[in-house]
Amino acid sequence: MQRTIEQRYAIKFCVGLGHSGTETLGLIREVFKDESMSQTAVFKWHKLFKDGRESVDDEPRAGRPSTSRTDDNVQRVREVLNSDSRLSVRMIADRIGIDKMTVHTIITENLAMRKICAKLVPKALSYDQKQSRASACEDLLQRVEEDPDFLDNVITGGESWISEYDPETKRQSSESLTAASSRPKKARINKSRVKAMLIVFFDSKGVVHYEFVPEEQAVNGAFYLEVLKRLKGKVSRVRQSIAGNWKLHHDNTPSHTCSKVTDYLTKNAIATIPQPLYSPDLAPACYFLFPKVKSSLKGHHHGTLSAVEEACMRTLKDLPESAYHGAYESWKSRWKKCVDAQGMYFDELYL
Structure with missing residues (x-):
């Protein structure tokens, strides 16, 4: 994070000197090399500073509550799954405003649940x-x-x-392989x-x-x-x-x-x-x-x-x-x- 802040200050300095976005990108890559920000990020911050932005910090994010594995969050995930067990992790996260990784951890560790595919049966019995x-x-x-x-x-x-x-x-076609081996491929026949x-x-x-x-x-x-x-x-x-x-x-x-x-x-x-x-x-x-x-x-x-x-x-x-x-x-x-x-x-x- 510290290196990112340094680069934002550098971009702001380049804007003050009148450098274009392309020129700024070249200077950032020359100085920071492999740790350079992406082209998209450099152009984004160049435009922000050119439009008058002063702060180099990210804007505070609003709308999402705590993402910790609290008892309250565990209960909320449980209630959502009880209402519809087919919901994906992303859908649950969007519904209750919790980070996807936290939702996944709650489901697998706190609730000890896993996703099971539906089993095909001969007929939907009356x-x-x-x-x-x-x-x-x-x-x-x-x-x-x-x-x-x-x-x-x-x-x-x-x-x-x-x-x-x-x-x-x-x-039947499974093979015993080492961890370094690539996964075998099976053609559809x-x-x-x-x-x-x-x-x-x-x-x-x-x-x-x-x-x-x-x-x-x-x-x-x-x-x-x-x-x-x-x-x-x-x-x-x-x-x-x-x-x-x-x-x-x-x-x-x-x-x-x-x-x-x-x-x-x-x-x-x-x-x-x-x-x-x-x-x-x-x-x-x-x-x-x-x-x-x-x-x-x-x-x-x-x-x-x-x-x-x-x-x-x-x-x-x-x-x-x-x-x-x-x-x-x-x-x-x-x-x-x-x-x-x-x-x-x-x-x-x-x-």
């Missing part, structure tokens, strides 16, 4: 949809309480697209348009049946009915202990709930486990199996659909029985979380 989710989960929890082996004969499944190439996530649809059914012991939908084949009611027929035959071969008394869990897509499918399930005495609408967080295929499969394939170019299918099959075979058992245990805990959250989406949508 009151009725929340009630439906909670009610379904309460019913399932009651069934498990009455019969601890309730899930032992439940087969769940679904379908999902698997891309020929799916880029790595930021976490889109998924391949070449993709295959995988249909898979599994229980707490492992995969029961899977298949890939032929190209150009729509997964409609007629096609899904044939899939269920193949599933039923597979259950008879690989799950003989439950072949006469197994239950099916799948989502509510039209192909799963059409009359052809429901009539077939009823005729063959295959009970279904309810799945609330818009609830991937309550479907093991969505929060467990498909993320596992896709994660193992990320960052690899498979070239052809047959190569994609082979990679999927390897992943399905490599998953241990304990992983499927854990997914079913998580299923029960997710029902409890949904009930506790009164039907709203809880924090972790996927494993």
